Every structure is written in C-alpha cells, then in structure tokens.
Amino acid sequence: MKASILTVGDEILIGQIVDTNSSYIAQRLGEQGLSICEMRSVGDTREAITGALNELFAASGIVVITGGLGPTKDDITKQTLAAYFGATRMALHEPTLRHVTELLGRRGIALGELNRNQALIPDACEALLNLAGTAPGMWFEKAGKLAVSLPGVPHEMEYLMANEVIPRLKKRFSLGKVYHKHIATAGIAESTLAETIAAWESVLPDYLRLAYLPSPAGVKLRLSCYAADAHTSVADEVEKIYLRQLQALIPAYIVGYDGDTLESAVGRLLKARGATLATAESCTGGRIAALITAQPGASAYFKGGIVAYSNELKVKELGVSPSDIERHGAVSQAVVEQMAQGAQRALQAEYAVATSGIAGPDGGTPEKPVGTVWIATATPDKVTSRKLNLGNDRERTILRTSYGVLNLLRLALTDDNNAR
Amino acid sequence: MKASILTVGDEILIGQIVDTNSSYIAQRLGEQGLSICEMRSVGDTREAITGALNELFAASGIVVITGGLGPTKDDITKQTLAAYFGATRMALHEPTLRHVTELLGRRGIALGELNRNQALIPDACEALLNLAGTAPGMWFEKAGKLAVSLPGVPHEMEYLMANEVIPRLKKRFSLGKVYHKHIATAGIAESTLAETIAAWESVLPDYLRLAYLPSPAGVKLRLSCYAADAHTSVADEVEKIYLRQLQALIPAYIVGYDGDTLESAVGRLLKARGATLATAESCTGGRIAALITAQPGASAYFKGGIVAYSNELKVKELGVSPSDIERHGAVSQAVVEQMAQGAQRALQAEYAVATSGIAGPDGGTPEKPVGTVWIATATPDKVTSRKLNLGNDRERTILRTSYGVLNLLRLALTDDNNAR
Numbered sequence: 001m002k003a004s005i006l007t008v009g010d011e012i013l014i015g016q017i018v019d020t021n022s023s024y025i026a027q028r029l030g031e032q033g034l035s036i037c038e039m040r041s042v043g044d045t046r047e048a049i050t051g052a053l054n055e056l057f058a059a060s061g062i063v064v065i066t067g068g069l070g071p072t073k074d075d076i077t078k079q080t081l082a083a084y085f086g087a088t089r090m091a092l093h094e095p096t097l098r099h100v101t102e103l104l105g106r107r108g109i110a111l112g113e114l115n116r117n118q119a120l121i122p123d124a125c126e127a128l129l130n131l132a133g134t135a136p137g138m139w140f141e142k143a144g145k146l147a148v149s150l151p152g153v154p155h156e157m158e159y160l161m162a163n164e165v166i167p168r169l170k171k172r173f174s175l176g177k178v179y180h181k182h183i184a185t186a187g188i189a190e191s192t193l194a195e196t197i198a199a200w201e202s203v204l205p206d207y208l209r210l211a212y213l214p215s216p217a218g219v220k221l222r223l224s225c226y227a228a229d230a231h232t233s234v235a236d237e238v239e240k241i242y243l244r245q246l247q248a249l250i251p252a253y254i255v256g257y258d259g260d261t262l263e264s265a266v267g268r269l270l271k272a273r274g275a276t277l278a279t280a281e282s283c284t285g286g287r288i289a290a291l292i293t294a295q296p297g298a299s300a301y302f303k304g305g306i307v308a309y310s311n312e313l314k315v316k317e318l319g320v321s322p323s324d325i326e327r328h329g330a331v332s333q334a335v336v337e338q339m340a341q342g343a344q345r346a347l348q349a350e351y352a353v354a355t356s357g358i359a360g361p362d363g364g365t366p367e368k369p370v371g372t373v374w375i376a377t378a379t380p381d382k383v384t385s386r387k388l389n390l391g392n393d394r395e396r397t398i399l400r401t402s403y404g405v406l407n408l409l410r411l412a413l414t415d416d417n418n419a420r
Numbered sequence: 421m422k423a424s425i426l427t428v429g430d431e432i433l434i435g436q437i438v439d440t441n442s443s444y445i446a447q448r449l450g451e452q453g454l455s456i457c458e459m460r461s462v463g464d465t466r467e468a469i470t471g472a473l474n475e476l477f478a479a480s481g482i483v484v485i486t487g488g489l490g491p492t493k494d495d496i497t498k499q500t501l502a503a504y505f506g507a508t509r510m511a512l513h514e515p516t517l518r519h520v521t522e523l524l525g526r527r528g529i530a531l532g533e534l535n536r537n538q539a540l541i542p543d544a545c546e547a548l549l550n551l552a553g554t555a556p557g558m559w560f561e562k563a564g565k566l567a568v569s570l571p572g573v574p575h576e577m578e579y580l581m582a583n584e585v586i587p588r589l590k591k592r593f594s595l596g597k598v599y600h601k602h603i604a605t606a607g608i609a610e611s612t613l614a615e616t617i618a619a620w621e622s623v624l625p626d627y628l629r630l631a632y633l634p635s636p637a638g639v640k641l642r643l644s645c646y647a648a649d650a651h652t653s654v655a656d657e658v659e660k661i662y663l664r665q666l667q668a669l670i671p672a673y674i675v676g677y678d679g680d681t682l683e684s685a686v687g688r689l690l691k692a693r694g695a696t697l698a699t700a701e702s703c704t705g706g707r708i709a710a711l712i713t714a715q716p717g718a719s720a721y722f723k724g725g726i727v728a729y730s731n732e733l734k735v736k737e738l739g740v741s742p743s744d745i746e747r748h749g750a751v752s753q754a755v756v757e758q759m760a761q762g763a764q765r766a767l768q769a770e771y772a773v774a775t776s777g778i779a780g781p782d783g784g785t786p787e788k789p790v791g792t793v794w795i796a797t798a799t800p801d802k803v804t805s806r807k808l809n810l811g812n813d814r815e816r817t818i819l820r821t822s823y824g825v826l827n828l829l830r831l832a833l834t835d836d837n838n839a840r
Contacts, residue, residue, distance in 0.1 A: 011633045013456045014600065015446030016642065018438065022461070026435030036433045037468070039461040041442070044631075048457070055475065072614045074631045112615050132811075134611065153634060155813050180434065191554070194492045195532050211464075211494045213431045214573060222436065279706075279727070285713025286699075286706035289727040293705025296781050296814055298729070304737070305727040307699070307709045313724040313767060317737075347733060361716050391552075393575050394716055 001173060003034045003062035006052050007041040008077050009152060012067070021066045021150075021157050028161050032169060033178050034062065035226065044068055049080045057145050064165070067152035069135040071114035078122065078138070081149055085140040087122035095129050096121070096136045103134065125149075132159035139168065146172075179225040179234050183246065184255040186218035186262055186407040193219055193250070200245055207234070208242070216399040217262050218255065218407070221246075255410065262406045263291045269413035270301040270351065277409075278347035279305030280318050280339040282330065283357035283373060288402045303349045308339065314356075318342030331356050331368055333376075333385050340378035340385075351413070352378045353405045357388070359397045371397055375405040379412050421593060423454045423482035426472055427461040428497050429572060432487070441486045441570075441577050448581050452589060453598050454482065464488055469500045477565050484585070487572035489555040491534035498542065498558070501569055505560040507542030515549050516541070516556045523554065545569075552579035559588065566592075599645040599654050603666065604675040606638035606682055606827040613639055613670070620665055627654070628662070636819040637682050638675065638827070641666075675830065682826045683711045689833035690721040690771065697829075698767035699725030700738050700759040702750065703777035703793060707822045723769045728759065738762030751776050751788055753796075753805050760798035760805075771833070772798045773825045777808070779817045791817055795825040799832050 005025050011017045022039045029036060037060050042048035049068075056063045068077030082090070097119035101111050118134050121127045128137030128148075133156035138149040148165055150157045185193060190212055194201075201210055204223075213220040223242065225234045247254060256265045270277055279289045289305040292298050306317050311330050314320040319342040324334045339354035357373025364370035370392045376385040388404055390397040425445050431437045442459045449456060457480050462468035469488075476483045488497030502510070517539035521531050538554050541547045548557030548568075553576035558569040568585055570577045605613060610632055614621075621630055624643075633640040643662065645654045667674060676685045690697055699709045709725040712718050726737050731750050734740040739762040744754045759774035777793025784790035790812045796805040808824055810817040 007459075010629075010631055010644075011642070012443070013446060013459065014450050014642075014644075015443040015448075015456075016602075016633055016640070017635070018440050018443045019459075020438050023432070023435040023438045026433060028435075030434050036435075037463070038472075039427075039433065039439075041459040043457070052458075070632060070634075071611050072632045074629070107609075109612065112611065114614055115611050155811075155816050158813075182436075189527075191491050191532065191535050192529065194534055209494070211430055212490060212492045213436050214490075215437070220436070222431070222434075224430075224434075281706075281709075284710075285718070285722075286701075286709025286725060286727065287713075289701075289706025290704075290710045290818075293707075293727070293729065294815065294818065298705070302705075302729050304729040304733040305706060306737075307706065307713070307725040307727070309713065309719055309722050309724040317724070317726075317766075346737075391575075393578075395714065396575050398710075398714070 001034050001062070002037045002060040003029050003064060004038040004040065004056040004060040005036060006056060006063055006065045007039070007152070008044060008049055008065060008068040009041070010043045010074070012041045013043050021152065021154055024154070024158060025064050025066070025161060028166060029064070030178060030180070032166065034169070035178060044074050044076055046076060046080045046083075049077065050084060053084055053147065061144060062146045062148070065147060065149045066157055069149065069151045071118055071134070077149060081138065081140055081147060082122035082124060085122070085124040085142050085147070087124035089123055090120040091123045093119050093121045093127040093136060096127060099129065099131065100134045128160050128164040130156055130160055131163070132156045137164060181223045181235075181238050181243070182258050183221040183223075183243070184218060184257070184260050184262070184265075185221065185250065185253040186255045186403065186410070188219065188250070188253045190214050190219050193253070197246065197249055200242075200249055204242065208238070216396065217403045252411065255407075262403055262410060263295055266406055266410050266413065267292070267295050267298060267301060269410065269417060273413065273417055275350040276301050276303045278303045278343040278349035278352045280343035280352060280354040281305060281307050282309060282314070282339070282355055283359045284355045284398050284402050285309060287398050288353060288355070288405065291402055291406070303347045306343060306346065314339060317346060319345065329368065331358055331372055331374055333374055333387070336374035336376040337378075337383045337385050340376040340383055344378045350380050351409065353409050354378075355401050355405055357397065357401055359394045360392045361394060373397065373401045375401060375408060377405065377409045377412050379416055381416075384408060384412060421454050421482070422457045422480040423449050423484065424458040424460065424476040424480040425456060426469075426476060426483055426485045427459070427572070428464060428469055428485060428488040429461070430463045430494070432461045433463050441572065441574055444574070444578060445484050445486070445581060448586060449484070450598060450600070452586065454589070455598060464494050464496055466496060466500045466503075469497065470504060473504060473567065481564060482566045482568070485567060485569045486577050489569065489571045491538055491554070497569060501558065501560055501567060502542035502544060505542070505544040505562050505567070507544035509543050510540040511543045513539050513541045513547040513556060516547060519549060519551060520554045548580055548584040550576055550580055551583070552576045557584060601643045601655075601658050601663070602678050603641040603643075603663070604638060604677070604680050604682070604685075605641065605670065605673040606675045606823065606830070608639065608670070608673045610634050610639050613673070617666065617669055620662075620669055624662065628658070636816065637823045672831065682823055682830060683715055686826055686830050686833065687712070687715050687718060687721060689830065689837055693833065693837055695771055696721050696723045696769040698723045698763040698769035698772045700763035700772060700774040701725060701727050702729060702734070702759070702775055703779045704775045704818050704822050705729060707818050708773060708775070708825065711822055711826070723767045726763060726766065734759060738766060749788065751778055751792055751794055753794055753807070756794035756796040757798075757803045757805050760796040760803055764798045770800050771829065773829050774798075775821050775825055777810075777817065777821055779814045780812045781814060793817065793821045795821060795828060797825065797829045797832050799836055801836075804828060804832060
C-alpha cells in the first residue's frame with residue numbers, strides 16, 4: 001500500500017521553516033508497512049493544493065497533508081479540501097469547540113472568533129479531535145482516495161498521528177510489514193566504510209537493500225526488505241548471518257542498532273558500569289551536555305557540565321593552569337586534557353569529556369586556523385586527547401566536535417567495560 | 421522566474437533524515453528573486469527521478485536537485501540525469517580528480533576505485549568543482565530546462581550553492597526581486613497575536629501578503645511583496661508605515677527583524693550594555709548555552725554556564741541552599757532564583773538565567789506533573805522568576821523552557837537598557 005505526504009505552506013517554499021513533519025509521518029507510516037512514494041511541499045494556494053492532490057492520488061491511495069489549518073487568513077487548506085471532496089457546508093464540531101473553550105479558559109483567554117472558526121469542519125470529513133492544540137485534524141475518504149489533514153505545528157501533528165491517524169489506518173487497512181535494520185557507525189568516513197565492507201555488501205541476498213546514511217554523528221547503514229510476508233525469517237537471517245559478519249568486519253566502528261545513537265550508546269555503557277559523566281566545554285558551548293540530556297533518564301549517569309567559554313572560567317572552575325594557557329593557548333592539548341581532568345574533579349564524576357577549539361568565523365591564526373579543535377576524555381585511569389581539523393562552518397564544527405568526543409568516550413568506555 | 425527543488429533519496433522517504441537542504445536552497449534562490457513553486461522528495465529509482473523531472477519542468481524552468489551523488493551503489497542520480505539530458509559518455513573531470521586525490525592524501529588515504537568514479541561526469545553537463553567534498557555538482561542545460569545537481573551532504577551543497585550555483589544563475593538570468601520582511605515575536609500565542617493585530621492586518625495594502633510562522637522560539641510574521649519592480653518603494657513604505665504601526669501595537673513582543681532571533685537579540689542587548697551573561701541549567705541541560713554560543717561572536721558577552729543536573733552540583737557549584745532543596749524541591753521558585761544568583765556570582769557575570777524543571781517522561785508527581793518548570797533571570801538589580809506548565813514532550817519542554825527564559829532575559833535587558 002502506497003502513501004504520499006503533502007506539506008502546505010509558503011513558509012516552507014521560501015525556506016523559512018524546515019519541514020520536519022514529513023520525516024516524522026514517514027517513520028510512523030513506515031512502521032505500519034505503508035511505503036512513501038513521494039513527499040511534496042506546495043504554497044498556500046487553492047490551485048497548488050488541488051494540483052498536488054491530483055498528481056499524488058495518481059500514484060498513491062493515501063495522502064497525509066500537514067499545514068494551512070491555522071486560524072489566520074493565509075491558511076486555506078480546510079476550504080480547499082472541502083471543495084476537493086465535495087463538501088456542502090461547514091458543520092460545528094462540538095467536541096472541538098468544548099476542548100478549545102476549555103483550553104483557552106485554562107490560560108485565562110476568552111474564546112475569540114478566530115478560534116471558534118477552528119471548530120467548523122466540512123461535512124465531507126470526519127473530524128479528528130486535537131487535544132494537543134486548537135485545530136482539529138480531518139479524515140476525508142471518497143472513491144478510493146484517503147486524505148488526512150493535520151496541523152503543521154509538530155507536536156499537534158504528532159499527537160494526532162499517534163492517537164487518531166495510526167489507530168484508524170490499522171482498522172481501515174490490513175497492512176503488510178516492511179523490515180528495516182539500522183546499524184549506526186561512528187569514526188569512519190562513508191567511502192572508507194563502503195570499501196571496507198564491499199565484499200560483504202556484494203554477497204547480500206537480492207531481497208536485502210543496503211543504504212548509506214551519513215550525518216554529523218556518523219554514517220548509518222540501513223538494510224531493508226520490502227517483501228512483506230518474509231518478515232520474521234528475514235529479521236532472523238539478518239541478525240544471525242549478516243550482522244554477525246558485519247560486526248566481525250568493523251567491530252570498533254559499530255555504535256549500535258536501530259534507534260541507537262552515540263548519545264544513547266554512551267549512556268548505556270555508563271549505566272552498565274554504574275559510572276557518572278561530566279562535561280567541560282569551550283567551543284561546543286553546551287552542545288554536548290544538551291545532546292546527553294536530550295536522552296530521557298540521563299540523570300542516572302550525567303552529573304553536569306561546565307561551559308567554560310572564557311579562559312578565566314577554565315582556570316577558576318576547572319583548575320586549568322594559567323601558565324599553560326599562556327604558553328600553549330586555550331586551544332591546545334595541555335589545556336583540553338586539564339579541562340577534562342578538572343571536570344572529573346570539580347563535578348565528581350568517573351568520566352569526563354572536554355573540548356577547546358576555534359569554531360569561527362573569527363579567532364583563527366596561521367598556526368591554528370578556524371576549525372582547529374582539541375578534544376579529550378578522562379577515565380579513572382587515563383586521559384586521551386585528539387586534534388581535529390574541521391574547516392570553517394561554525395555549526396558543523398560544533399556538531400562534529402561534539403560527536404567526535406562522544407565517540408572517543410564510547411571507545412574508552414568499551415575498553416574499560418571489556419577490561420572488567 | 422520559477423524554480424523547484426528535488427530531493428533524491430530513500431532515506432528521506434522513510435523518514436530517516438530530515439531534508440534541511442531544500443529550505444537552505446529556497447532561501448538562497450529567494451534572495452535572488454527566484455520563487456520556488458514546489459519542493460519534492462522521491463526515492464533512488466530512475467523512474468521516480470525521471471517522472472519528477474518531467475512534472476517539475478512543466479511548472480518551472482529550473483530544478484535544483486540534491487542527493488544521490490555518493491560513491492556507493494544506491495546513488496543513481498548521476499546516471500539518471502545523464503540519460504535524461506542525452507549524455508553520450510562519462511568524461512574524466514581532471515580538477516575533481518586532482519582535488520579528491522589531494523583531499524584524501526591529506527587524510528592519509530589512497531585514492532580508491534569508488535572515489536575515482538566521482539570524477540567521471542556525463543558529457544552533457546558542466547561539472548561544478550566541489551572543494552568541500554568529493555562529489556562534484558553538475559549543471560545540465562538543454563531546451564529551456566536547467567537542472568543543477570548537488571550532493572546531499574549539507575555543507576557540500578552549501579559550498580556549491582554559494583560558490584558555483586548562485587554566481588552562475590546571476591550571470592545566466594537577469595533576476596527580479598522579491599521583498600520579504602520578517603518580524604520575530606516572542607511570548608505571545610499565534611491566535612492572540614492575530615486578534616491583537618487584526619485591525620492592522622485588515623488594512624494592509626493588496627500587494628503585501630502577511631504570514632504567521634510559529635516555532636518554539638515564538639511566532640514570526642512575514643510581510644511579502646512579489647511585485648518585482650516595486651521593490652525599493654515597498655521596503656520604504658513597510659518600514660515607515662506598517663512596521664511603525666505594528667511596533668506601537670505590540671512593543672513588548674517584538675524581538676527583532678529579518679535574521680534576528682531571541683538569541684541574537686539578547687546578544688545585541690548585552691553588547692549594547694557592555695554586560696556579560698552566565699547560565700545555570702538543570703532541565704535544559706546545556707541547551708541555552710548551546711543556543712547562545714551558536715551565535716558567532718558570543719564570547720564577547722557569554723562568560724559560560726553550569727549544567728547542574730544533580731542537586732549536589734546545584735549546592736556545590738551554584739551555592740543553592742540544601743535546606744531549600746529539601747523543603748521546596750529542586751523544581752521550585754526558591755531554588756531557581758538561587759541558581760540564577762549563584763551563576764552570577766560564580767561565573768562573575770552581570771546577568772544570569774536559570775532553569776529547573778521536570779522534562780519527563782519520568783519524575784512527575786501529582787503536585788509537580790511532568791512539564792512543570794521554573795525559570796529565572798538575575799540582573800544587577802533584581803531576580804525575576806516564572807512558573808511554566810509545558811506538557812509531556814521532553815524535547816519541546818527543553819526548547820520552550822530555553823526560549824522562555826531567553827525572552828524573560830530580553831525583557832529585563834530592554835527595561836535596563838531603557839532605564840539607563
């Protein structure tokens with residue numbers, strides 16, 4: 001069964017907003033065995049929406065639409081869908097009106113005209129009560145075409161997908177399954193990885209498809225099988241044969257599987273050891289701590305961190321030697337190693353990571369150009385540091401430094417956990 | 421002149437990766453007066469790419485394509501475009517071969533077969549040398565159709581857009597202009613904002629189009645004028661009439677204009693005052709520091725921060741009273757205010773922000789459910805705190821808390837700067 005995703009909004013087309021909804025929806029539909037044949041974004045005009053629906057319904061029976069349901073003038077998705085599916089009038093959706101009145105009441109706001117209009121729904125659809133916001137979703141179904149319209153605000157869309165759309169899709173269709181296995185790697189470039197596993201890749205069976213998915217955290221590999229009924233035995237075969245072969249080929253680079261990330265792998269390793277972590281960040285400015293604490297349950301192993309953006313704080317909070325800063329500069333092996341050890345000591349953690357670098361665009365010198373970064377990890381036994389050269393994209397340098405030192409920590413933890 | 425954007429990759433369709441390239445490309449093309457009529461994502465098959473090109477060229481003369489140029493087997497964009505534009509053979513692009521050899525050499529890697537293939541380019545296109553990576557871009561032009569193919573890795577695509585694509589587009593077309601004015605607001609809900617400015621909105625002239633763009637940082641308003649030639653006078657009229665009216669209507673909610681964000685506005689206000697900032701974060705776990713330091717030049721006003729995830733560190737590093745933690749809990753007005761003052765003191769900054777809350781999914785109680793958050797700012801004169809109730813989406817709670825306290829700081833700084 002094929003589906004497609006349509007995003008409506010001028011703000012998408014002018015690049016004001018990155019469309020994160022489509023990937024979320026694709027993941028949820030994919031888990032149900034629905035395969036997405038296309039994603040599309042069009043502007044807030046009747047012609048663009050209608051034209052896209054015509055083309056998308058030619059290739060797929062289901063179109064999930066986000067955006068254009070707000071209370072304001074520029075939002076026209078509701079009227080356009082009403083016309084497309086031949087609605088004769090707008091009807092008041094009582095549960096939505098009650099919910100919106102109650103929601104605004106809790107915030108001390110009286111129900112205005114704009115929000116009252118959100119409870120008006122074309123009679124050609126079923127309303128999907130949106131308990132996460134004010135605009136209800138809509139389920140239009142006619143002549144083999146199913147259109148589901150959801151608000152563009154991500155957490156409202158997510159609420160409706162989980163609580164209204166997926167349960168209805170399950171009831172409405174008998175869905176097959178798609179099998180995906182993800183293998184997260186870190187510390188190896190895409191082309192090196194491809195050459196290292198070329199022989200393994202070349203003997204994969206026809207029903208398995210391999211993809212390389214690079215990101216600042218590392219390259220993910222994805223093995224997919226779209227043969228719906230073979231699901232159980234495929235999973236088994238992948239686990240027992242192909243993953244074992246892969247593990248033997250690139251043991252040090254595999255971070256984990258499926259939902260695993262560098263952050264979650266580090267968390268798991270720390271928990272297995274009953275150990276705690278602290279961070280000392282200069283150029284990454286809190287990004288590593290933010291990545292770690294984005295994980296639910298991080299408080300079990302994360303003590304905290306110090307963002308020592310100024311040299312003064314590197315000395316005062318982390319005990320870095322002022323003369324080493326003077327002699328080697330803040331971006332140096334001596335300083336980053338002292339930062340890691342200082343965080344271990346000050347925050348009373350067994351493990352620590354530290355970063356010091358020139359993220360740019362200013363601050364580079366001929367000897368230390370923008371993108372020069374030192375990273376370090378401190379374990380109960382030793383300190384390890386590396387120099388990175390990351391170029392002149394500030395955001396990318398911050399991310400690659402953060403993932404680089406998390407991978408250094410993962411390797412140290414793997415060694416330590418193996419040595420126990 | 422109309423353009424469209426095509427993203428190629430199964431990883432997009434299964435939701436593995438969020439497509440951030442399209443919004444970047446749309447912004448850059450928009451600045452040149454090219455308007456994007458559609459964005460589309462399709463899978464790594466010849467049929468899908470060819471079908472999309474046919475439909476997109478029916479509506480726009482320019483299609484910018486990203487993805488599918490990697491060295492690995494699943495990448496087929498190059499061959500598909502070669503066939504689409506009638507290439508007769510693949511030709512070696514010497515500058516790319518030299519560049520790739522040199523790039524790998526610096527990393528101590530010998531040139532492999534996969535990377536050598538990246539220098540082979542269809543003879544129907546012009547190669548765009550990619551100094552940020554290994555896969556060159558390609559410029560195909562034939563019978564009024566222009567296709568530009570770029571790698572999917574964001575920083576490589578960005579390099580080629582800035583250094584190869586935009587300069588060529590400028591030379592090739594005489595481009596009109598589109599006028600956009602963005603007004604960033606914070607601390608006001610979309611529907612309240614719409615009702616507050618309804619009268620102003622209703623008398624905007626026909627050539628101005630208003631859009632509401634909500635995000636966790638606040639609602640952005642965008643005024644657009646697509647009448648190419650009126651550009652200069654429109655800008656003037658918007659500045660002198662409509663923005664002044666808007667400023668009078670919602671003075672406290674306007675954060676800034678165009679590229680301005682809460683983070684940049686706070687930075688500007690601190691710099692204007694010659695003041696410094698420190699952060700003390702619990703539930704936001706470093707996110708605020710990361711937002712602040714994502715700004716180039718943040719070291720001029722940001723001293724640093726303490727991520728005090730454990731109560732122990734709140735006491736030790738920030739001087740929070742252990743008996744107040746005992747009596748009121750870590751998520752309380754007393755504790756968050758002491759955290760802000762502690763950061764001011766420990767990190768020697770004039771201003772500080774602090775957060776303490778229950779981001780979830782665990783840790784809630786009947787009196788303090790998940791989503792309960794306290795935020796505080798400390799200025800040289802006073803401490804201000806607020807309680808927020810943000811629901812049970814961890815990531816959203818972290819973001820809304822971060823932006824909430826940055827807005828509290830912005831208001832405090834605006835007051836202080838006005839009072840001088």
